Amino acid sequence: MASTPRLILAGLSGGSGKTIVSLGLCRALLQAGHTPRPFKKGPDYIDAAWLGLAARAECSNLDPFLLPAETQLSLFAGKAQGFDLALIEGNRGLFDGKDVAGSCSTAELARLLAAPVVLVMDCTKMTRTAAAVVAGCRNFESGLNLAGVVLNRTAGERHRRILREAIETYTDVPVLGMLPKMAENPIPERHMGLVSDQEHVDREAALDQLGRLAAGWLDLERILGVARRAPELPVSATPLWPETPPSDGPVIGYVQDAALWFYYPENLEALERAGARLVRLSLLDSAPWPEIHGLYLGGGFPETQAEGLSANAAIRDHVRALAEAGLPIYAECGGFMYLCRALEMHGRTYPLAGVFDLTTTLCPKPQGLGYVEALVELDNPFHPAGAVLRGHEFHYSACLATTAADSSAFALRMTRGQGLFQGRDGLVRNNVFAGYTHIHALGERHWAPRFVTAAQDYRRRPR
Incomplete structure (x- = not known):
């Protein structure tokens, strides 16, 4: 109780x-x-x-x-x-x-x-x-x-x-x-x-x-x-978290700075409970990153930091190189925007990481707002095919259509919500998953263990 x-x-x-x-x-x-x-x-x-x-x-x-x-x-x-x-x-x-x-x-x-x-x-x-x-x-x-x-x-x-x-x-x-x-x-x-x-x-x-x-x-x-005067609450005896894993797990970096900082604390805790060692990173600081085996890019306000993000070419190039090398990267909303080729805003174009050959643009009104539900149609390191995800979206940016050839594909078909483009979300390329959908780790319990497993596989791969 x-x-x-x-x-x-x-x-x-x-x-x-x-x-x-x-x-x-x-x-x-x-x-x-x-x-x-x-x-x-x-x-x-x-x-x-x-x-x-x-x-x-x-x-x-x-x-x-x-x-x-x-x-x-x-x-x-x-x-x-x-x-x-x-x-x-x-x-x-x-x-x-x-x-x-x-x-x-x-x-x-x-x-x-x-x-x-x-x-x-x-x-x-x-x-x-x-x-x-x-x-x-x-x-x-x-x-x-x-x-x-x-x-x-x-x-x-x-x-x-x-x-x-x-x-x-x-x-x-x-x-x-x-x-x-x-x-x-x-x-x-x-x-x-x-x-x-x-x-x-x-x-x-x-x-x-x-x-x-x-x-x-x-x-x-x-x-x-x-x-x-609130009465006592009955509480389940089932543990909220699994048993504490070994402490020598893979290192997963998460960006937390003025550009990206939308993280549920339980999402970070879930990664640690699944065995990851977390390290905080910044896209605005040009200091070299430590070795990481996975990368989590949350949402935030990349539009308010567009100039600083674009000017930091060393980190942009580093993130793109990590993606090309097969690093597991999970990006939500603002994190997805950063992985695109560029952000268009107020008549200017800001080059970004270029992992996806797409451009986003900032709009005066919300382009996606509220709860979302999506079917996973493409297997990927983070969500198994056939799973139904529940999450939410809140973004003023929109993804501009492109005819450029791209080896990425959509993993999610939206049954509720807007997503990224024409009712689809969750772009997958190599070991990168990026879209407008935010999830909560305690609602999608498969996410953290799969993320840590993918990071461990990357850690063990000869490079």
Whole structure:
């Protein structure tokens, strides 16, 4: 059984302010001497990175689409152990899922975790109607514990008084705090959500500011009381990870810099649990790389670092040479973009690694967004033919069609989502796999062992 105090911060929609409230609450609780452990519901790297910084504790993602229920419970219990509060930030609206039944919604996760829900509401130009909204959410689905509400973007004392009186008169849901409108968001947004924590000039000052805001306007003790009333959770006795492998496994490099840094921590942990020794690398630094037997290129923002990536010809050439030599390389989204011949953006062309004879271009609107499902039609080092992958995509870049001869082929046929080109994804060439699909290692348990096996085979090959 798991007994960590916990709560879910949810919103009525994206943009309600739940991320700012979550960040502020994590930092305020930390400053008050507590040890919050953050989680992010859904496929997300940016909010999760900020939550980890705010709480000074690694953030894990929980997702009903990517992970089986038993896996989510085991992951939650293991990562929350030793902390005095687990704070889970929801995504989109509380009841929004992948279909009309609300499958994979924040509400579904709340029921699975038996977690009380605190609803963050944008109250701009709203008074008594707020009570109707709260009452509707309170009664919309059975089995949901709507334990409180935080009112965001309130306009003044009179506005706050009417909101509180209306909600407390017409519902039994307590108001746990009311935040004023902020003159300026200390963490600005851009095309994929909050600005990357890698690029923010003063992250700690911004988070401290949000912590002071939360401490001044939220009832921290009542919020802690809500979390502490969460019941014990039954947790599977099945281990989340296999037995610890030998420590002399192959070396797998992963790029983590300002260009590429989208990694679920469990993906890296899964590689280590499968026997790999991990080494952190950069595509922006011209320093020579150590010997590696595999390479993992996550997603990120290569478009913001296009000039630096292109200028670093030595590393571009090195990555291309490794690919030609048969090094197992797994690339997701931004990593795929880097492996292409070039990136077109704002009227300029930036040469990149050239592993694939393709060009990507940055578009003003998303070209792929949401959950994906794909059938593996071509065997490759990472995914067996016949497997069905579940993942997600979120990219503003698009792959330009090319008539150039290329020995690569598509491994994935999309049954849900856009993919790379005409419903296909997962380009395979030599031992390279690259596409727009992101996966979670605990949902696709074959991935890490196969990656490590491929790296071990490469290590043993005479060169």
